């Protein structure tokens with residue numbers, strides 16, 4: 001069982017940070033990699049042409065290990081989730097009889113691309129609302145999603161967990177259903193990959209897009225995406241030199257190439273060999289691969305189970321374990337409690353959580369402990 005890892009971070013004492021879904025705190029190893037990256041520019045003659053390729057490749061390999069694929073050239077470095085999804089949109093041909101399925105209140109970067117596509121093609125967006133019940137909410141929401149996928153569905157775009165309250169979507173079942181009707185499955189892994197196991201070989205998504213600064217513990221403005229076979233031979237949203245075949249040969253760059261690098265590398269952002277962000281992201285993934293997401297889930301379960309039990313006994317509502325992340329979950333208040341008052345009490349006690357929709361979003365990680373969760377419980381119950 002993983003032990004508390006706080007010593008690997010520089011988190012200020014006196015605050016209770018239960019908000020990795022907002023942004024992870026920086027690992028000391030990641031901070032050092034960034035500072036080394038900044039310093040490297042002091043002597044540009046030490047940055048070799050190989051350096052444009054080698055660390056990016058190490059980063060792809062580290063992410064490939066995390067999501068269990070051997071095909072590292074299907075993994076690309078992206079600056080944001082919206083960028084990764086723009087590549088998806090650029091390769092879809094929809095008509096007005098087609099539909100796109102999303103869950104209600106998805107993160108805007110995973111809604112606006114479909115809205116634009118819908119406006120351009122007439123394809124319908126089917127928004128699947130959660131049921132207005134508490135008991136069995138996650139289970140029923142999953143059923144509603146499955147029921148909505150029909151022969152007109154061309155794409156399902158979802159998180160593995162809902163970003164606002166951690167509701168877990170059963171991607172194995174959703175994949176089965178999308179396969180049966182010939183629809184694509186595009187996953188936004190920003191709020192799960194890194195802390196919740198994700199297995200490409202089990203889910204076989206058409207694309208998996210992840211921002212890097214939350215559960216992957218990287219810096220801001222870098223993320224990772226996986227594109228499956230559907231995108232082979234497709235059109236990227238930008239044309240840059242490094243994604244073209246033989247770009248390693250700097251002397252021949254103006255011997256313009258029609259072909260791209262293998263796999264999905266055509267979709268990678270220009271200047272992806274970012275000499276500061278890439279080593280930081282790599283240091284983060286090395287650490288996560290060492291911890292392993294299944295151990296992070298188990299750690300989060302261990303530090304939250306007793307506190308959540310006490311909350312439930314006091315009339316608060318949390319989704320059943322089976323239908324939520326252990327690293328990310330929503331706490332809904334008993335009817336008589338006013339959100340505004342709870343918010344103030346949480347702030348006064350220097351506890352960092354987020355309020356999303358009607359839930360308090362709590363997002364612990366390996367630097368937290370049960371005492372911190374108990375502090376939140378005491379504040380809520382008092």
Ligand SMILES: Cc1ncc(COP(=O)(O)O)c(C=O)c1O
Pocket residue numbers: 021079080081082083107109110159163188190191211
């Ligand atoms: C589920 C989810 N997707 C994506 C993002 C970030 O999107 P982008 O990288 O486009 O800013 C967030 C940020 O909170 C998120 O929660």
